[in-house]
Amino acid sequence: MIEKKILDKVKYPSDLRKLKKEDLKYLAKELREELVNVVSTTGGHLGAGLGVVELTVALHYVFDTPKDKLVWDVGHQAYPHKIITGRRDSIRTLRKGGGLSGFTKRSESEYDPFGAAHSSTSISSTLGMAVAKSLSNNSNHVVAVIGDGAMSAGMAYEAMNNAGAMKSKLIVILNDNDMSIARPVGAMSSYLARLLSGKTYFGFRETIKSITSVFSKKFKDKAGKAEEFIRDMVSGGTLFNELGFYYVGPIDGHNLDNLIPVLNNVKNSKYEGPILIHVVTKKGKGYKPAEDSRDKYHGVSKFNVITGEQSKSKTNVPTYTKVFANSLIKHAENDTKIIGITGAMPSGTGMDIFGKKFPDRMFDVGIAEQHAVTFAAGLATEGYKPFVAIYSTFLQRAYDQVVHDVAIQKLPVRFAIDRAGLVGADGPTHAGSFDITYLCTLPNFVVMAASDESELVKMINTSVNINDRPSAFRYPRGNGAGVELPGTKELLEIGKARIVKEGKKVAILSFGARLQECLRAAKILDSKGISTTVTDARFAKPLDEKLIMDLSFNHEVLVTIEEGSIGGFGSHVMQMLSERGVFDKGLKMRSMILPDKFIDQDTPEEMYKAAGLDCDSIVEKIETILKSNVIVAKNKIKELS
Numbered sequence: 113m114i115e116k117k118i119l120d121k122v123k124y125p126s127d128l129r130k131l132k133k134e135d136l137k138y139l140a141k142e143l144r145e146e147l148v149n150v151v152s153t154t155g156g157h158l159g160a161g162l163g164v165v166e167l168t169v170a171l172h173y174v175f176d177t178p179k180d181k182l183v184w185d186v187g188h189q190a191y192p193h194k195i196i197t198g199r200r201d202s203i204r205t206l207r208k209g210g211g212l213s214g215f216t217k218r219s220e221s222e223y224d225p226f227g228a229a230h231s232s233t234s235i236s237s238t239l240g241m242a243v244a245k246s247l248s249n250n251s252n253h254v255v256a257v258i259g260d261g262a263m264s265a266g267m268a269y270e271a272m273n274n275a276g277a278m279k280s281k282l283i284v285i286l287n288d289n290d291m292s293i294a295r296p297v298g299a300m301s302s303y304l305a306r307l308l309s310g311k312t313y314f315g316f317r318e319t320i321k322s323i324t325s326v327f328s329k330k331f332k333d334k335a336g337k338a339e340e341f342i343r344d345m346v347s348g349g350t351l352f353n354e355l356g357f358y359y360v361g362p363i364d365g366h367n368l369d370n371l372i373p374v375l376n377n378v379k380n381s382k383y384e385g386p387i388l389i390h391v392v393t394k395k396g397k398g399y400k401p402a403e404d405s406r407d408k409y410h411g412v413s414k415f416n417v418i419t420g421e422q423s424k425s426k427t428n429v430p431t432y433t434k435v436f437a438n439s440l441i442k443h444a445e446n447d448t449k450i451i452g453i454t455g456a457m458p459s460g461t462g463m464d465i466f467g468k469k470f471p472d473r474m475f476d477v478g479i480a481e482q483h484a485v486t487f488a489a490g491l492a493t494e495g496y497k498p499f500v501a502i503y504s505t506f507l508q509r510a511y512d513q514v515v516h517d518v519a520i521q522k523l524p525v526r527f528a529i530d531r532a533g534l535v536g537a538d539g540p541t542h543a544g545s546f547d548i549t550y551l552c553t554l555p556n557f558v559v560m561a562a563s564d565e566s567e568l569v570k571m572i573n574t575s576v577n578i579n580d581r582p583s584a585f586r587y588p589r590g591n592g593a594g595v596e597l598p599g600t601k602e603l604l605e606i607g608k609a610r611i612v613k614e615g616k617k618v619a620i621l622s623f624g625a626r627l628q629e630c631l632r633a634a635k636i637l638d639s640k641g642i643s644t645t646v647t648d649a650r651f652a653k654p655l656d657e658k659l660i661m662d663l664s665f666n667h668e669v670l671v672t673i674e675e676g677s678i679g680g681f682g683s684h685v686m687q688m689l690s691e692r693g694v695f696d697k698g699l700k701m702r703s704m705i706l707p708d709k710f711i712d713q714d715t716p717e718e719m720y721k722a723a724g725l726d727c728d729s730i731v732e733k734i735e736t737i738l739k740s741n742v743i744v745a746k747n748k749i750k751e752l753s
Contacts, residue, residue, distance in 0.1 A: 117142070118131065118135050118138045118139040118142055119139060119142040119143055119146060119195075119196075119200075122139065122196050123196075123198055123200065124196070124197060124198050125172040125173075125177050125178075125196060125197060125223075128169070128172050128173055128196060129172075129173055131173075133368075133372065136169055136170075136173065136368050136372075137368055139169055140165050140166050140169050140368065141398075143165050143168070143169065143192050143195060143196065144162060144165045144192075144397075144398045144399070146195060146200075146203075147161050147162060147165070147191055147192055147195070148162075148399050148417060149417060150191070150195075150203050150204055150206065151191070151206075151412065151415075152414060152415050152416070152417045153204060153414060154204060154205075154206040154207055154208070154414070155207065155412055155413045155414050155415075155537070156191070156206055156207050156214050156411070156412065156537070157188040157189075157191070157214065157410060157411050157412075158191075158396075158399075158402060158409040158410075158411075158412050159395045159396040159402050159405075159407065159408035159409040159410045160186075160188040160189035160259070160289075160395060160410065161188070161189050161190070161191040161192050162395070162396050162397050162398055162399055162402055162408075162409075163189065163287070163289050163365075163393040163394055163395040163396065163397050163408075164189045164192060164257070164287060164365070164393060165192050165397070165398070166365060166366045166367070166368055166371060166393075167257070167285070167287065167365050167371065167391060167393065168189075168192040168193050168196070169192075169196075169368065170368055170371040170372050170375055171255065171257070171285075171375065172193075172196060172197075173372060174372060174375040174376055174379055175253055175255060175375070175379065176252070176253075177197070177223055178197075178222045178223045178225070179252050180252050180253040180254070180255065181225045181226075181238065181241050181252065181253070181254045181255065182223070182225070182255050182257070183216075183225060183226045183228070183234045183237055183238050183241075183254075183255065183256045183257065184216055184228065184234065184257050185228060185231060185232065185233065185234035185235075185256065185257060185258040185259060185262045186215070186228055186229065186230070186231045186259070186262060187213075187214070187215030187216040187227075187228045187229055188215075188410075189257070189259070189287070190215065190216050190224075191203070191206070193216075193223070194206075194212060194221075197221055197223035198221065198223070199212060199220075199221060207537035207538070207539075207713055208537070208713070208714070209712070209713065209714030209715065209718055210712075210714075211713075213539060213713065214229075214537060214538060214539070214713070215227065215228055215229040215539075215541060216228050225241065226238075226241075229538070229539075229541030229542060230505070230506070230509065230541065231259075231261070231262040231265055231479045232258070232262045232263070232265035232266075232267045232268045232479060233267065234256035234257065234258045234262075234284075235256050235258060235268055235271035235272055235275065235282075235284055236267060236270070236271040236274075237256075238254045238255070238256040238282055238284075239271055239274060239275045239278070239280065239282055239386075241254045242254045242275075242278075242280040242281060242282040243278070243280050245280070246280050253281070253283065253379060254281075254282055254283065255283045255284075255285065256282070256283070256284045256285065257285040257287055258284060258285070258286060258287065259286075259287045259288075259289060260286065260287070260288045260289065261456060261478065261479055262479055263286065264456070264478035264479045264480055265478075265479040265480055266480060266482060266483070269355075272284075272352075272355045272356075272357065272386075273355060273356075275355075275356065275357070275386040276355045276356020276357055276385075276386060277356060278385070278386070279384045279385055280384075280385075280386070281383070281384055281385065281386070281387075282385075282386040282387070283378055283379075283386075283387050283389065284357070284386065284387070284388045284389070285388075285389050285391055286361070286388055286389065286390045286391060287365065287391055287393055288362065288365075288390060288391065288392045288393070289392070289393045289394060289395040352388045352390075356385065356386060357385075357386045357387065357388040358383060358385060358386070358387045358388070359387075359388050359390065360374060360378065360387065360388070360389045360390065361388075361389055361390025361391065361392075362390040362391070362392045363389070363390070363391055363392070364391075364392060365391035365392055365393035366393060366394065366397060371391070374389060375389070395408035395410075396408035396409055399420075400420070401415075401419070401420025402420070405420075407459065425591065427591055427594075429591045429592055429593070429594040430565065430591065430592060431589075431590060431591050431592070432530070432562070432565055432568060432587040432588060432589070432590065432591075432592055433460070433461060433462040433530055433589075434462055434465070435565045435568055435569060435592060435597065436461075436462050436501070436528055436530070436568060436572065436587065437461075437462030437463070437465040437466050438462075438465070439568070439569050439572045439573075439597075439600070440452065440462075440466055440499060440528075440572060441465065441466055441469050441470075442600050443572070443573075443576050443600055444466070444469070444470055444473065446600075447497065447576065448473075449495060449496045449497045450473065450496075450497045450499065450576070451473050451474075451475070451488075451491055451496050451497065451498045451499065452466040452467065452470070452473060452474040452475070452498075452499055452501065453474075453475050453477065453484050453487065453488050453498055453499065453500045453501065454474075454475075454476050454477070454484070454500075454501045454502065455476070455477055455478065455479055455480055455481045455484045455502055455506060456476060456477075456478050456479045456480075457501075457502070457503065457506075458474075458476050460503070460530070461501035461502070461503070461528070461530050462501065462530075463476065463501050475487070481502060481506050481507065481509040481510040481513075482509065482510045482512070482513050484500055484502065484510065485500060485510040485513035485514055485517060485518060485525070486513045486517045488500045488518075488525045489513070489517040489518050489521065489523050489525055492518075492523040492524050492525050493523065497524065497526065497576065497579075498525055498526065499526045499527075499528050499575075500525060500526065500527050500528065501528040501530060502527070502528075502529065502530070503529075503530050503531040503542070503544065504529045504530070504531055504532050504543075504544025504545075504546070504547040504586065505531065505541065505542050505543060505544055505545075507527065507529060507547060508546060508547075508550070511550055514527075514550075514551070514554070514582075515554060518582045519554040519555065519556050519557060519582055520556075522556045522580065522581050522582070523581075523582060524578060524579045524580060524581060524582060524583070525582045526575045526576075526578070526582070526583050526584070526585075527551075527582070527583070527584035527585075528572075528584075528585060528587075529544065529547055529584055529585065529586040529587070530544075530587065530589070531543075531544050531588070531589045532544040532547065532561065532586035532587055532588050532624065532625070532675060533545075533588050533589075533624065533625060533675030533676075533716075534675065534706075534711060534716055534719040534720060534723065535589050535716065536589070536713065536714065536715055536716045536719065537713050537714075537715075538713065539711075539712055539713035540710035540711060540712065540713075543710075543711065544586065544588075544675070544676075545675075545676060545677050545706050546676065546677050547584070547586060547676070548561070548586070548623070548652055548674060548676035548677075548680035548681055549676060549677050549678070549679040549680040549683075551584055551653070552652050552653045552679075552680060552681070552684055553679070556581045556582060557581065557582050557583070557584065557653055558575075558578055558581060558582070558583040558584070558606060558651070558653060558654070559583075559584050559586075559651065559652045559653040560574070560575075560583070560584065560585040560586070560604075560650060560651055560652075561585070561586045561587070561623050561624035561625070561649075561650070561652065561674075561675075561681075562585060562586070562587045562624070562625065563622065563624060563625060563627035563628075563648045563650075564592055564593040564595050564625070564627070564628075565592030565593065565595060565597060566595045566596065566597055566598055567648070567650065568585065568587050568592075569597050569598050569600075569602070570598060570602050570603065570604050571585040571604065571650075572585065573598075573600055573601070573602055573603050573604075574603045574604045574606070577603065578606075586624065587625070588624075588625045588675070589716075590716070593628060604650060606651070606654065607651050607654035607655065607656055608650065608651070608656050608659075609621075609647050609648060609649045609650050609651065609656040609659050609660075610647065610648050610650065611645065611646075611647050611648075611659075612627070612631065612646045612647060612648050613631065613634055613644070613645060613646040614645050615634070615638070615643035615644040615645040615646075615667075616643040616645075616666075616667070617642055617643045617644065617667060617668050617669065617738075618637060618642055618643070618644045618645065618667060618668065618669045618670075618671070618734055618738075619644075619645040619647065619663040619664075619666075619667040619669065619670045619671070620633070620634060620644060620645065620646045620647065620671050620673060620730070620734075621647045621649055621660065621663065621670065621671065621672045621673070621685065622646065622647065622648055622649060622672075622673045622674075623649040623650075623652055623672065623673070623674040623676075623680075623681040624674055624675050624676075625675060626673050626674070626675060626720075626725055627646070627648055629673075629720075629725070629726055629727045629730060630646050630673055630730060631646055632727040633727045633728075633730035633731045633734070634646050636727070636731050637731060637734060637735075640735075642734070642735075642738065644734075645663065645667060647659070647663065649672075649681065652674075652680065652681040652684060653684065655684060655685065655688055657688060660685060660688065660689070661689075661692065661694070664689055664694045664699050664701070665694075668699075668700060668738070669699075669700045669701070669702075669734060669737050669738060670699060670700070670701045670702075671701070671702050671703075671704060671730075671733065671734060671737070672685050672686075672701075672702075672703045672704065673703075673704045673725065673730065674703075674704070674705055675706065675725065676705060676706060677705060677706050677708075678703075678705055678708060680705065681703075682703025682704070682705055683703065685701075685703075686701065686703065689701065700737050700738075700740065702733065702737055704724065704725060704729075704730065704733060706723050706725070707723055707724065711723055
């Protein structure tokens with residue numbers, strides 16, 4: 113059989129809509145092959161994209177994008193969408209510096225009406241678009257595609273509850289690839305889905321309404337219940353019906369002959385209000401290594417297309433994540449009160465390792481970070497020791513719970529904050545930039561940052577014994593420094609830093625994993641005759657005030673360094689020193705922090721260089737400070753005033 117090469121004809125969805133329906137399945141096949149080939153060279157989120165190939169084709173075939181708004185929740189599944197919306201030529205730059213984002217991004221394409229990388233935002237955002245459409249008297253359609261995993265987040269239900277009370281036409285596609293809320297039952301199920309979404313049924317429904325309107329309320333109620341019974345019997349949509357959505361499904365998400373008629377029916381219906389189409393798909397569909405994999409190739413490194421074998425790091429140095437998991441297991445073996453909690457990221461946080469050892473003491477609560485934190489708070493009230501393992505960027509979603517349910521009540525919840533700092537290919541949406549700032553502002557908190565994996569173990573050990581207040585320790589993505597790990601008994605004194613290297617002229621006060629860069633910078637400065645002290649702060653809260661005061665009195669320059677935004681460690685050091693009147697005596701101090709902008713994806717090394725937190729930037733900063741003239745600075749202040 114001659115290969116058709118349909119994909120070569122499709123640069124934009126307008127090209128797709130010119131194809132014959134019978135060619136769409138060939139397009140889907142080629143699109144899936146292209147996706148596998150691309151991700152094999154770039155790495156990224158493969159499984160979700162493989163599962164929505166047919167759905168992507170069908171949506172762009174039926175709807176007039178970009179006039180019709182199509183919003184992909186999270187964006188993990190958006191790679192096929194990118195390929196057929198004018199970005200195929202640049203798709204191999206995916207997740208690279210200066211290349212395409214691994215998620216939807218408004219500035220990247222008019223086909224991305226809403227940027228996403230965190231889950232469960234699609235229904236809220238599309239409801240906003242639908243209301244705007246109504247207010248502007250526009251006739252375009254608004255479609256959200258959300259996975260069953262993302263439906264576990266409370267925000268999705270908040271949005272559905274709101275949408276159900278409105279008359280704005282909103283189409284939600286539930287991409288059910290794991291939970292299987294209701295199983296499709298072959299051809300009959302597909303037929304019923306088409307029937308329930310078709311003009312005949314909608315027309316019949318309105319006819320019944322008009323007939324029953326002239327009868328008594330009792331008769332109307334019974335007729336309405338009869339209709340609901342029939343629909344629920346064949347579709348199982350009671351929950352969505354109760355939320356005010358017109359439910360259609362479930363339908364096979366890999367069968368274009370089913371998808372296209374249903375989408376067309378819904379698009380052309382006169383129904384005013386939200387409609388939910390329940391589509392069942394298979395994550396990793398069409399690529400056997402992904403289908404056979406436990407995680408369906410959710411997130412992969414570069415891999416061999418033929419075998420599916422992924423490129424693995426050859427280092428024997430464990431990741432920070434693994435060090436955390438193994439350390440917590442050691443404590444849990446001797447302390448039955450230790451509990452592990454994560455939000456849909458067991459493998460990403462190491463909680464899968466903990467869960468294998470203690471299945472009754474590990475709780476994956478799904479994409480529900482707010483619940484995770486308050487759930488942990490409840491456990492803490494009963495004398496348990498919950499460890500909430502969440503990425504820094506995802507903990508942002510639960511900040512109110514951290515404040516209200518944990519900090520105010522001084523409950524000993526332990527926060528293991530993974531992916532601290534800049535994370536590389538996932539870009540600004542996944543960077544751990546703000547946790548130092550948003551945690552250090554809270555009374556009653558102990559906030560720590562590990563400079564290497566040995567320090568991480570000590571912080572875990574310490575947190576186990578903090579039973580009178582909440583605590584947090586942050587650590588980066590990737591491998592540690594290769595240092596020897598201590599035992600479970602080695603604790604840190606709360607609020608005590610350590611001097612790693614002694615000097616006389618410049619003091620570098622590092623908080624977190626930039627310590628090695630600080631030591632390299634100090635070596636260069638020493639070679640230039642600038643004697644440099646390097647200190648590992650360990651704690652941002654409480655500060656080691658005595659040591660910091662000693663450093664400020666015994667050095668000409670004090671520089672704080674952290675992988676976080678303004679308002680964090682450096683700000684707290686400055687506040688403390690200013691209250692003590694240290695700056696009145698002429699100390700030159702600067703804070704090196706992440707700049708006040710979102711840093712685009714690249715390798716972590718390049719991102720830290722762009723942020724000015726690499727070794728060379730530290731050296732340059734300190735040399736500039738030493739050259740500065742206090743009198744000139746005073747004159748500049750006069751100019752500004």
